[in-house]
Amino acid sequence: MPTMLTDVFRGHPIHLPHSHQPDFTSLRELPDSYTWTLKDDLLFAAAPSPPATGENIPLIDLNHPDAANQIGCACRTWGAFQIANHGVPLELLQGIEFLTGSLFRLPVQRKLKAARSETGVSGYGVARISSFFNKQMWSEGFTIAGSPLNDFRKLWPKQLHLNYCDIVEEYEEQMQKLASKLMWLALNSLGVTEDDIKWASVDDSDLNWAQSALQLNHYPVCPQPDRAMGLAAHTDSTLLTILYQNNTAGLQVFRDDLGWITVPPIPGSLVVNVGDLFHILTNGLFKSVLHRARVNQTRSRLSVAFLWGPQSDTKISPVPKLVSPVGSPLYRSVTWTEYLRTKAVHFNKALSMIRNHKEEE
Numbered sequence: 028m029p030t031m032l033t034d035v036f037r038g039h040p041i042h043l044p045h046s047h048q049p050d051f052t053s054l055r056e057l058p059d060s061y062t063w064t065l066k067d068d069l070l071f072a073a074a075p076s077p078p079a080t081g082e083n084i085p086l087i088d089l090n091h092p093d094a095a096n097q098i099g100c101a102c103r104t105w106g107a108f109q110i111a112n113h114g115v116p117l118e119l120l121q122g123i124e125f126l127t128g129s130l131f132r133l134p135v136q137r138k139l140k141a142a143r144s145e146t147g148v149s150g151y152g153v154a155r156i157s158s159f160f161n162k163q164m165w166s167e168g169f170t171i172a173g174s175p176l177n178d179f180r181k182l183w184p185k186q187l188h189l190n191y192c193d194i195v196e197e198y199e200e201q202m203q204k205l206a207s208k209l210m211w212l213a214l215n216s217l218g219v220t221e222d223d224i225k226w227a228s229v230d231d232s233d234l235n236w237a238q239s240a241l242q243l244n245h246y247p248v249c250p251q252p253d254r255a256m257g258l259a260a261h262t263d264s265t266l267l268t269i270l271y272q273n274n275t276a277g278l279q280v281f282r283d284d285l286g287w288i289t290v291p292p293i294p295g296s297l298v299v300n301v302g303d304l305f306h307i308l309t310n311g312l313f314k315s316v317l318h319r320a321r322v323n324q325t326r327s328r329l330s331v332a333f334l335w336g337p338q339s340d341t342k343i344s345p346v347p348k349l350v351s352p353v354g355s356p357l358y359r360s361v362t363w364t365e366y367l368r369t370k371a372v373h374f375n376k377a378l379s380m381i382r383n384h385k386e387e388e
Contacts, residue, residue, distance in 0.1 A: 057251040062254050087109065089113050102213050110299060115205060120271055130169055151167070168245070214346075248326065256322075262316065266308070267302055268332055277323065310346065
C-alpha cells in the first residue's frame with residue numbers, strides 16, 4: 028500500500044533535539060525538566076475519581092452478532108473501546124511486543140543511530156507533541172512510516188533486522204484490514220454505506236485509499252510516577268488508532284462526567300481510539316477521545332499504536348446523511364495534510380478551528 032505519511036506528518040513540530048533523550052535507567056530522581064504541575068498542563072491534575080461501579084470503556088467481541096451497534100455506541104459515548112476475537116494472531120502480537128522491547132533495550136547511543144531527523148518522520152525520538160509543553164515526557168518512541176529497513180539495519184545485524192522487518196510488514200497488513208473492518212462496522216451502525224463515502228472501499232483487498240504508520244512506545248520505570256507524565260493528553264488526528272499494550276496499565280481516557288479512566292490491559296485484546304478525522308466524518312457523532320499515558324514505579328510499559336487514515340489529499344467532510352436536514356455540517360472539508368498543519372499550530376484546539384461556527388449562528 029502506498030504511503031504519503033511523510034507529507035501528512037511533516038510540519039508537526041518537534042523542538043527538542045534528540046541529544047536531550049536521556050538514559051532513563053541512569054536516573055534515580057525525577058529531574059525538574061520531567062516534573063509536571065498544574066501550571067505545565069491544566070489536565071495534569073487528578074480528575075474526579077471514577078464511580079464505584081468501575082465503569083470503563085467497553086470490551087466488544089467482534090464475533091458478537093450486535094458488534095456493529097456496540098461499536099457505534101462506544102464511539103458515541105466513549106470515543107474508545109477494546110476488542111476481542113479481532114483475528115490478529117496472538118503470535119503476531121507477541122512478535123511485535125518482542126521487537127518493541129528489543130529495540131528499547133538497546134543502549135541509547137545505538138538507538139540514536141536511527142534518530143528521527145528534524146524534518147523526517149521515521150526513526151527514534153521524543154513524542155511529537157513535546158513542543159506543546161514546557162516539561163518533558165517520561166517516554167521514548169520509534170516511528171515507522173513505510174519500510175523500516177533503513178532504520179532497522181542501523182540497529183541490528185542483517186538477519187535480525189530482516190526478521191523484524193517481516194514482523195512489521197505482517198503486523199501492518201493485519202492492522203490495515205482490521206481498521207477498515209472496524210470503520211465500516213461503526214459507520215454501518217449509523218446507516219452509512221459505501222455509497223455515502225466515495226473515497227473508501229469496503230473491500231479488504233483494495234486499501235489503496237488508506238495509509239498508516241506505526242508508533243512504538245516505551246514508558247520506563249519512573250522514580251516518582253505521580254509527578255511525571257508518560258505522554259500528555261491529546262487526541263489523535265487519525266480516522267482510527269489501534270493500540271496494542273503489554274500487561275502494564277498506563278493508558279487513560281477522559282470522559283467529561285467521569286474524568287480520567289485507566290484502561291486495563293486485557294491479554295490478547297486491542298484498544299481502539301476514535302481520531303479527529305472520524306469525528307469530522309461523522310459530523311461529531313463519534314467523539315475523538317482525549318487520552319494520555321501515565322508511568323509506573325516498578326514496571327516499564329510498552330505499546331504499539333497503529334495510526335490509520337485516508338490518503339493525504341483525500342477531502343474529509345461530514346457525511347451528508349449525518350447532517351440535520353435543517354442544519355449545516357459542523358465541520359468544513361479538510362485533507363489529513365491540511366488538518367495536521369492546523370493541529371501543528373493549535374494542537375488540541377484544532378477541531379474547533381475547522382468548525383463551521385458561522386453556520387451555527
